[in-house]
Every structure is written in structure tokens, then in C-alpha cells.
Amino acid sequence: MSTISSAAPIYPINADTTAGGGSAAGKTDASSDVANRFLTLLVTQLQNQDPLNPLDNAQVTSQLAQLSTVNGINKLNDTLSGLAASFGANQYLQAAGLVGHDVLVPGNSMSLAAGKAAGGFTLPAGTDKVTVTITDGAGQRVRQLDLGKLPAGAQRFEWDGKTDTGVAVKDGSYGISITGTIDGKAVTLDALASGRVTGIVPGSNGTQVQVAGLGLVDLASVKQIN
Template sequence: MTTTASVTGASTDLSAVIGGSNASEAGSADRFLKLLVTQLQNQDPLNPMDNAELTSQMAQINTVTGIENLNNSVQAMHASFLQMQALQGASLVGRDVTVDGNQLTLVDGQLEGGFTLAGPADAVQVDILNPAGQVVDTLQLGAQDSGRHGFAWDASKLADAGGHTFRVSARLGAAEVASLPLMLDRVVSVGLDGSSGLVLTLERSGDKPYGEVHALN
């Protein structure tokens, strides 16, 4: 009598054989196949295992192997992406970028800053503060749309324009509109961080993830 070898009597649990969440280990597929061959060799000819389960478990081991290969490919792509980011980031050294902050920057005799509005406002006011925190002037910018805006203040009469800051207040009728102050800063160097990716070292703000840069200037 000829017996067709199939697989189910000994009921192999693939997830137990290949170690569940540790299935990415290199020897997991070999262990599974060796156990499967042993079961086939020792099965009861009168009660053969089911072909459907053999097919199902072979599909599982192929899926596990495919996932492991995919993970390796993703890790290699991530490493290449970080290297590419570092090369691109090197071109930013010496350039100005826009980041969160309320420090004013002297440009051609004017102190410049910026802000973003969470919504439209019918009255926007910017107070210019000296290094002691005292208001030295106020700019009335009127109505502004939501989004990013810039402003400039004449600093030509100041003996020393360093250390000046600003604050923004915006309203729509009686309601306050949320605002975020923005400032210019210069990139001194770039580096890579395992969790944040490309990190810029800025002249005044220190280290900033590239994702926190609002604009390149």
C-alpha cells in the first residue's frame, strides 16, 4: 500500500517552533523544517497528516522570512537616508533659518522678527523690548491673515541693537488669536541623532532638529 505523506497528526505549532516574536532569528526556518521532516518520517501511515496544514505552515514560515528580509531592507534604507540627510545638511552651514524664538536680528540697520497666527486677526501689535525687558516701541500691524508674517523695526538710532526681543499680541474682535514668535538664526554645524535624524546647531538657539525649522533664508 502506498501512503501519501501529509502533515497534521502530530500537529506542529509553527509559532512555537520559530519562537513567536523572536522569529527573526537566523536559525528559525531551519529548526522548523527539521522538525517537520522528523514528523513526516515518524507519522502513522494509517493516520497521515493533513496537506492543508502543511501548506498553511509553509506559508507562515515564508511570511516570517519575508518580514525579516523586509525589516533588513528598511533598516538599510533608513541608514542610507540618514547619510543623505547629513550630506544635504552640510550645505546649510552658514545659512540663516527661521525657528521658534523672540530674539530680533539686525539686518541692514533694522531689527527683524516674525510670527505665525493660528487664525485671522483684525488687530496685531508687536512690542519691541530692550535687553532689560522694557518696551521701547510698539508696532501696530493692523489686520493680518493666518499664517507666517515678518516685520522690521528701524534700529539705526540705537548705539547697541544687541539683545532686543519682541512680543506679539493679536485679536479678532474681543477674542485673542494665538501667535508664535519666530526669529532668524544661523547654522553653525550639522549632525545626526539616532532618534531625531538631522540636527542643526544654531548660533543663538543651540541644537534644533531639522523638523523644527520653519524656513530656509
């Protein structure tokens, strides 16, 4: 009588059963094929087992548990793939609604045009005496805005393009830095740049928005919509 050793696994359940990503239907077929081959091998092993060394029940139970796990993982992967696709579509639709709107995104500069410019910052709770310092291309201070105490969160400010002495400066790019105090101690705050969304770019790593003067920015980096 030919025998099959009970010490060897019935089927390499944990092995990769698909080549590449494949479609959902392909994954389902592969999962069913694994189950069918497993059952065929199990029946064959039971029929040809050595009477003096019968198949261990614990081994059969373990193999069945592994098969169930693989099927469950395949179904979970299909579900996660569907959720990821749905999330990506929702992100794209959300980003599309931003086109034509001004947004605040991480950045430490702002563009002055026709005597108007805007920027922002992220304010932690308990911050007061907020000060915005605007500098030119040489790093020299052009204007200081004392904004006092503001609510926590993303805040937007505007600049009229004038120096501390009221002299209008030329259009262009200017640097911004934000400071404040928390419990009496001076802190540097995260500056935000303001720009208008002109387009959206979907990608495998998430949706990005095209912001005028700032380039591509991750949708998740948008701190405020104006």
C-alpha cells in the same frame, strides 16, 4: 515506531533568530537557516507521524504561512533600514545647504546688534491686525510694531533697534511676543527667532543645525530660510 506529536509546533517561527542588530547578510543567513530547519523538521515529522493520529494539514499550512511571514518581515526590515539610511543622508545634505543662511526657528527672543534685529512668527489663515511687542530684560515694552494683515505661514520682520519714541537702545537680547485677531478675537501667535546657521550635527534621531545665539535646533523645526 517513534512518533512526534502533531499538537506541538514544528518550529518556533516567531522566535527571535538573530542576536542583536547584525548586518543585512547576517539577517539573510538567519532567515535561510530558519527555512532550512523548518523543512527538515517537517520532513522528519511526516516520516515519523502516528498513522492513527496523522499530522493535521491545517497545522502544516499554518506553519508554512508563519514561515512566509517571517521571511517577508525580514525583507521588509532590510528595506526599511535602507530607506532610513538614505533618508538620513538626504537630511544631512539638505542641512549642509543651510550653512551661512539665516533661518526662522521656534523662539521668543531676538538679538540686537548694530541697530539691527529680526524675528518672525507663524500666522494662521484668517489672521489680521498682527502686532509685535518687543520687551527688554525687565519685561518692559520697548517697541510695538503694527504689521496689519499678512499672508498665512511663517513671516519675518525686522527692528531698527529704536523705541516707540525713536530712541536707539543698546545691543543685546530682547523678548518678542506676537498677537493678532481671528474673527475679531485676540489670539497669541507662535513667535520665531532668527539666527544664522553655522554648522550641522548628524545624529541617530535626525539631523540638527547649529544656529548662532540659539544653539542646536532640529532640522524639522526650521520654518523659513532667508
